[in-house]
Amino acid sequence: MAKSTNLEESFEQLDSLIDRLENGNLTMNEAFKLYKEGVSLVKSCNAQLDKVEKQLVVLNAGADGTFESGDDINTEEDDK
Numbered sequence: 001m002a003k004s005t006n007l008e009e010s011f012e013q014l015d016s017l018i019d020r021l022e023n024g025n026l027t028m029n030e031a032f033k034l035y036k037e038g039v040s041l042v043k044s045c046n047a048q049l050d051k052v053e054k055q056l057v058v059l060n061a062g063a064d065g066t067f068e069s070g071d072d073i074n075t076e077e078d079d080k
Contacts, residue, residue: 007048
C-alpha cells in the first residue's frame, strides 16, 4: 500500500481482503501477505479516525477552552 487512500477506500480494501481471506482458496503465504496488508490498512484507518476526532474536539471546544459534548451543542433545528 504505497499510495495514501481515504478512509472509505481503505474500508473497501479491507472488505475485499476479508472476502478473499474468508474464501479460503489461498496458500499460507498469500493469506499472510493479505493479513499484513489488512493490518496496515487498519492502522491507517485508526490514524485517520484519530485525526478527525482531534479536529472535532477543537471544533467543539468552547471559547473558554472547555469541551462541549455533542448533546450540549445547539443546532438550528434545536432553536425551532
